[in-house]
Amino acid sequence: MKFLDHLEEWLIATLMGLATTIVFLSVAHRYLSGFAIPHLQDWLLTMDVSWSQEVTIIMFVWMAKFGAAYGVRTGIHVGVDVLINRMQPKLRAKFVLFGLGAGALFTALVAILGAQLCWHSGLEHFAYTLFGLPSDAFGGSTKPDTGWPVWAVYLAIPLGSSLMCFRFIQVAVAFLRTGELPHHDHGHVDGLDEEMEVGK
């Protein structure tokens, strides 16, 4: 379980950092290759960076799907709680569980639909040929710039949504046991402990 938590955190933080670096480098590349610096310009011009935008988008979609699951664990997905917060604790608990259950239901449905989508857009063909079976299923298309198979890119939906469903169940179980929900602090700021003299 700890391993899954760390993998999730590591994956989304890495995707975030990598995507930023890629876009930054592609902008730097575009401008640097415009300057007539000997050798550097020739070298830069031989590089093909047309894939950068597509890769960034794919990375962010994966980051979004797994990050949404992480967000259930950190309690960042907020709802309209003015009504239920005025209820008796017992009734409120029922509504909280209903909400978490609805989250689990929706993410489970999306995971199933997403798996179907992947299966029909090339995963079926891939799986059959992998095991040496004849396949007449649709081979699937590829992404225009990177040439990556679309079904592999779409795998983010069933994988991320399954994980998210699991997290909703996890939070619901923890709520049943302890009565506590994860809570995200939107106003958290680091480095405020130092005393500061204002107006001196």
Added chain:
Amino acid sequence: MSALIIFSLLLVLMLTGMPISISLGLTVLTFMFTMTTTPPVEVAHKLFTGIENFGVMAIPFFILAGNFLTHGGVAARMIRFATSMVGHMHGGLGLAGVLACALFAAVSGSSPATVVAIGSILLPAMVKAGFPKRFGAGVITTSGALGILIPPSIVMVMYSIATNTSVGALFMAGVIPGLILATMLGMTTWYLARKNGYPRLAKASWPQRLRAFRESIWGLLLIVVVIGGIYGGIFTPTEAAAVSAVYAFFIAVFVYKDLKMSDVPRVLLSSANLSAMLLYIITNAVMFSFILTDQQIPQTLAEWMLAQGLGPIAFLLAVNILLLIAGNFMEPSSIVLIMAPILFPIAMRMGINPVHFGILITVNMEVGMCHPPVGLNMYVASGVAKMGITELTIAVWPWLLTMLVFLGFVTYMPEMSLWLPRVLGMVQ
């Protein structure tokens, strides 16, 4: 009829307290399964293609840039600069609070974080200097919201996603209203302070001001990088966001040294957390607006309104009231993503400029952050100031009223928003 079903379902699901993204998603799925023949796999497909858009990626980049600079050290620099500039006038520290909030909010991109960062430093100092706590809390709570009007603004990116309006034009359009609102909040502060004889600081010398300016300039240049980069055609808004994220990283780690390299993974993770939540709302909201368009709901609504003889003036008034009410229950991103696709087509039929309409919605979101019962700024401010929500409600009213007057200006004086982007050739 289908409109009624869709909206009642959404409303009921939302009121149970489940995440807004989930209630949007469940509404869409229920509607699709029961009332249309669209294959459900389409839903999964939309979940991917909904955010498969380079423009959307500006959001995580801007969040990352803001998070690198959301630090007490940056807040302290902004406060030092602000006090050295305006501390000697009536309202002293309070006026400096407005300016520091405007600067920090623009750079950090988060209203609640601004209230916490500026408030934690400035409020104790104000109380010590002899200001009533209410005054300080009122200033910080409302000024903290200035950030979403001054570029870069996530709420504006959300609006541009929902309505296909140019992010660059929206950013430019926000500049002048942002400055005017900051001035108006400052004037309210100045007037109240003068009337009550609150303390002023000694006038800072120009070398002191210059030193404070040199310290804060690195953070402020982030705004210049974004606006200048987009306007100068150097990069697209998304690229500007990514460049500003790298710039913010460089400043935080190597220039300000507020962060160590070992802090970077934590900043990446918390930015990914917030971005993923927003992107999740976007995907579900995109599906939702797809259903609305599919059922021709905004068009029908527009026809009906025109048939009632409703003109732009009455329509904009209704929009303001609707959004202010919505601001009581939801946070800005969700409101923009749900409301904009419905209201935008009507606004277009009425001949309202899309950029002006975006600024109007953004100002509404600003007001919504500062009033009870769920203004996020109120909540964090009550924590920082250790005041109850009721007391804080009384504390903010002079500034809240100022904001409402300003909302009136923005609503009925489109030129205020449109002048700068027009001069720059970004809108007709």
